Amino acid sequence: MLFIPKFEDIEAAMRLIGPHVHRTPVLTSKQLDAISGARLFFKCENFQKVGAFKFRGATNAVLNLTEAQRAAGVVTHSSGNHAAALAHAAVMRGVKAYIVMPSSAPEVKKRAVEGYGAEITFCEPTLAAREAAAAGVIDRTGATMIHPYDNFYIIAGQGTAAMELLEEVPGPDAVLAPVGGGGLLSGSAITTRHMAPAAKIYGAEPLLADDAARSLRTGTIQPALPPRTIADGLLTSLCERTFSVIRNNVDDILTVTEEQIAEAMALMWTRMKIVVEPSSAVPLAAVLANRELFSGKKVEIIVSGGNADLQKLPFGQKV
Amino acid sequence: MLFIPKFEDIEAAMRLIGPHVHRTPVLTSKQLDAISGARLFFKCENFQKVGAFKFRGATNAVLNLTEAQRAAGVVTHSSGNHAAALAHAAVMRGVKAYIVMPSSAPEVKKRAVEGYGAEITFCEPTLAAREAAAAGVIDRTGATMIHPYDNFYIIAGQGTAAMELLEEVPGPDAVLAPVGGGGLLSGSAITTRHMAPAAKIYGAEPLLADDAARSLRTGTIQPALPPRTIADGLLTSLCERTFSVIRNNVDDILTVTEEQIAEAMALMWTRMKIVVEPSSAVPLAAVLANRELFSGKKVEIIVSGGNADLQKLPFGQKV
Numbered sequence: 001m002l003f004i005p006k007f008e009d010i011e012a013a014m015r016l017i018g019p020h021v022h023r024t025p026v027l028t029s030k031q032l033d034a035i036s037g038a039r040l041f042f043k044c045e046n047f048q049k050v051g052a053f054k055f056r057g058a059t060n061a062v063l064n065l066t067e068a069q070r071a072a073g074v075v076t077h078s079s080g081n082h083a084a085a086l087a088h089a090a091v092m093r094g095v096k097a098y099i100v101m102p103s104s105a106p107e108v109k110k111r112a113v114e115g116y117g118a119e120i121t122f123c124e125p126t127l128a129a130r131e132a133a134a135a136g137v138i139d140r141t142g143a144t145m146i147h148p149y150d151n152f153y154i155i156a157g158q159g160t161a162a163m164e165l166l167e168e169v170p171g172p173d174a175v176l177a178p179v180g181g182g183g184l185l186s187g188s189a190i191t192t193r194h195m196a197p198a199a200k201i202y203g204a205e206p207l208l209a210d211d212a213a214r215s216l217r218t219g220t221i222q223p224a225l226p227p228r229t230i231a232d233g234l235l236t237s238l239c240e241r242t243f244s245v246i247r248n249n250v251d252d253i254l255t256v257t258e259e260q261i262a263e264a265m266a267l268m269w270t271r272m273k274i275v276v277e278p279s280s281a282v283p284l285a286a287v288l289a290n291r292e293l294f295s296g297k298k299v300e301i302i303v304s305g306g307n308a309d310l311q312k313l314p315f316g317q318k319v
Numbered sequence: 320m321l322f323i324p325k326f327e328d329i330e331a332a333m334r335l336i337g338p339h340v341h342r343t344p345v346l347t348s349k350q351l352d353a354i355s356g357a358r359l360f361f362k363c364e365n366f367q368k369v370g371a372f373k374f375r376g377a378t379n380a381v382l383n384l385t386e387a388q389r390a391a392g393v394v395t396h397s398s399g400n401h402a403a404a405l406a407h408a409a410v411m412r413g414v415k416a417y418i419v420m421p422s423s424a425p426e427v428k429k430r431a432v433e434g435y436g437a438e439i440t441f442c443e444p445t446l447a448a449r450e451a452a453a454a455g456v457i458d459r460t461g462a463t464m465i466h467p468y469d470n471f472y473i474i475a476g477q478g479t480a481a482m483e484l485l486e487e488v489p490g491p492d493a494v495l496a497p498v499g500g501g502g503l504l505s506g507s508a509i510t511t512r513h514m515a516p517a518a519k520i521y522g523a524e525p526l527l528a529d530d531a532a533r534s535l536r537t538g539t540i541q542p543a544l545p546p547r548t549i550a551d552g553l554l555t556s557l558c559e560r561t562f563s564v565i566r567n568n569v570d571d572i573l574t575v576t577e578e579q580i581a582e583a584m585a586l587m588w589t590r591m592k593i594v595v596e597p598s599s600a601v602p603l604a605a606v607l608a609n610r611e612l613f614s615g616k617k618v619e620i621i622v623s624g625g626n627a628d629l630q631k632l633p634f635g636q637k638v
Contacts, residue, residue, distance in 0.1 A: 306592035
């Protein structure tokens with residue numbers, strides 16, 4: 001039996017994490033409305049703590065630990081935003097955080113996780129090595145594994161971004177979120193089905209990592225593809241828990257090319273003046289690539305994060 | 320006799336332009352506070368219409384035209400933010416805008432000014448050619464010249480950003496603004512002297528364009544240097560009007576290297592998740608380079624604009 005959050009669980013998460021997360025702004029842009037032909041509202045989780053929505057789920061997971069679990073600490077394996085989010089959420093609540101990272105992870109990410117006060121265990125850059133290293137930490141410490149998306153409290157926490165968005169801007173025709181492992185999309189879908197039942201719900205995904213779109217089409221979870229997209233937050237595959245929510249609630253998953261992602265990202269940087277990571281530009285790219293779905297509509301987008309690597313931008317060159 | 324705005328003129332500008340400009344947010348960053356050792360408040364004019372504070376002054380200038388002037392239109396020569404700001408401010412109020420631009424200006428800036436509905440006159444990329452072309456427009460149309468900073472209403476309009484900032488966050492120990500021609504710094508200084516008389520007021524300038532600092536030191540206006548800094552909004556020299564305000568109100572002008580500007584810009588992009596142009600990072604660079612002045616202090620910074628050219632960034636490389 002899969003435990004899947006209901007709307008009430010997302011409300012509970014909101015009450016619990018509310019004092020600890022930023023209520024991020026919802027931004028609009030007349031220029032992007034003109035370019036898209038839609039009325040766009042952007043829930044800007046790039047301004048969230050640690051620069052990504054992941055801090056919501058991580059905080060909810062940490063605040064739902066039992067006393068015994070708190071004492072033993074938490075562990076995850078990730079080199080991305082979830083690692084930083086869990087590190088920060090745990091350490092700020094006095095809980096020890098163990099993060100397993102591939103030794104090949106960018107220096108800046110290692111320093112960020114260290115800076116939040118987590119203990120890093122390095123391993124080879126394979127999933128098997130990560131899982132083995134995490135299992136070693138658990139054997140040694142009794143820490144609780146907090147999976148980045150295959151976790152009841154993580155999904156419930158991620159759903160609070162859509163809750164704030166729909167409270168502030170009710171009545172959308174469509175809500176979009178990027179989809180990697182599906183934690184954000186699942187949480188957003190549960191919230192949206194309850195608060196805006198008439199809205200269409202879309203996931204947005206790079207064509208080079210379209211496992212979620214193919215999972216929805218085939219009815220079985222498709223594995224992740226080799227990491228080739230610039231949207232490096234969207235490389236993971238769905239799990240049964242997120243797939244179950246998505247197939248029951250999401251209208252479609254829209255795929256976009258790398259060029260469309262880079263163009264949408266540049267539009268958000270130059271017109272909205274906000275720094276977003278490539279994954280965050282995927283929903284806007286999907287809106288621009290599917291005018292027949294969104295023209296004239298009230299469209300709400302979850303902007304997932306702002307941790308773009310300035311050394312690896314899909315445009316420009318160093319002067 | 321130089322007509323120089325008093326605080327009452329900035330209040331009048333605020334009343335007049337208030338309905339037409341964005342009241343931009345004041346952002347803070349715990350990470351930048353930790354890095355700087357100061358309490359920093361950023362007035363984010365990168366979110367202003369046309370992406371820069373220049374829209375404030377331009378709107379004030381247009382709204383103070385006489386009926387006869389409105390009928391004949393306005394003209395300026397610029398390839399920067401003032402051109403776009405004047406074009407947008409004029410055309411949205413039903414006033415014809417003539418913009419003289421060097422034919423060498425970036426395509427994106429030409430398209431922006433055209434997009435606002437202005438009539439562009441191209442000329443050779445020299446100051447003499449620009450002035451001749453503008454004179455030609457005036458002869459032909461009777462349009463009113465709106466100088467980017469040597470103008471009473473422009474300075475008064477630019478002073479409204481500091482007014483909103485000091486209303487929202489009163490009692491700073493220091494206020495900083497970048498200085499090019501001195502319109503923003505003059506307006507900010509007049510406002511700050513009135514609303515926060517105890518605050519220190521600093522201009523911030525690239526070392527490669529330190530004409531304002533040398534003007535203050537020598538007591539006479541120094542000409543602009545050849546355009547070598549990445550802070551391309553700060554290339555112009557002071558005029559008698561702005562110099563007079565600055566020498567009477569500004570405590571010092573701090574200069575920073577290109578490396579310091581690029582580092583401060585990267586910090587604002589990666590920690591605050593906002594897109595700012597290089598000129599806007601100059602005050603933060605000055606704070607970081609002068610810890611003895613700002614440590615432990617409440618420091619308020621005018622972020623001048625967000626029109627960074629993604630093709631010419633001082634960091635990273637295309638992937």
